[in-house]
Amino acid sequence: MAARPRTLSLAGVRFCIAGEDLTRDLSNEMFYGEVSGIVEAAGGRVTGGVSGVTDYLVVGTTHYNSFTGVRGPMSNSAKVRDAKERGAAIITAPQLNAGIAQGTLACKADRSPVKKPKAKAAPKAKAGGKPAAAKSSRGARKKKEPAEEDQYGDY
Numbered sequence: 001m002a003a004r005p006r007t008l009s010l011a012g013v014r015f016c017i018a019g020e021d022l023t024r025d026l027s028n029e030m031f032y033g034e035v036s037g038i039v040e041a042a043g044g045r046v047t048g049g050v051s052g053v054t055d056y057l058v059v060g061t062t063h064y065n066s067f068t069g070v071r072g073p074m075s076n077s078a079k080v081r082d083a084k085e086r087g088a089a090i091i092t093a094p095q096l097n098a099g100i101a102q103g104t105l106a107c108k109a110d111r112s113p114v115k116k117p118k119a120k121a122a123p124k125a126k127a128g129g130k131p132a133a134a135k136s137s138r139g140a141r142k143k144k145e146p147a148e149e150d151q152y153g154d155y
Contacts (some may be wrong), residue, residue, distance in 0.1 A: 011042030018079040019060030031060050042100050050082035055108050057090045059082040
């Protein structure tokens with residue numbers, strides 16, 4: 001029986017993509033499309049932003065600021081700064097391809113998500129056993145009284 005070739009599964013590995021690759025004339029959308037296709041074909045997940053659970057930030061050669069219309073080095077990118085703060089590895093597209101081929105990409109060790117604030121507790125029950133009514137910011141609405149009959153009655 002012939003041995004099956006080893007394929008790398010990036011299941012559970014999260015990637016974020018930033019920048020453009022002007023050495024190959026790839027704009028933001030084209031670079032994002034190419035890299036996300038590679039990642040998803042290998043089983044990885046592409047996210048829109050860097051968070052505490054992002055494993056890799058794949059960067060292009062240039063950062064383009066769509067608000068100012070200025071191109072600059074990737075070090076000016078907010079995603080690069082966030083990746084450094086949160087411990088995500090910063091790699092290029094060629095390094096991504098090499099890592100997939102060699103099987104060296106993996107999740108980062110500490111993958112504890114950021115704690116979410118606790119939800120507000122439900123209103124406590126009153127002494128009579130009925131739950132307390134939730135307070136409205138608009139104030140309590142009064143029930144309409146049934147209309148009184150006309151004093152003259154029907155004609």
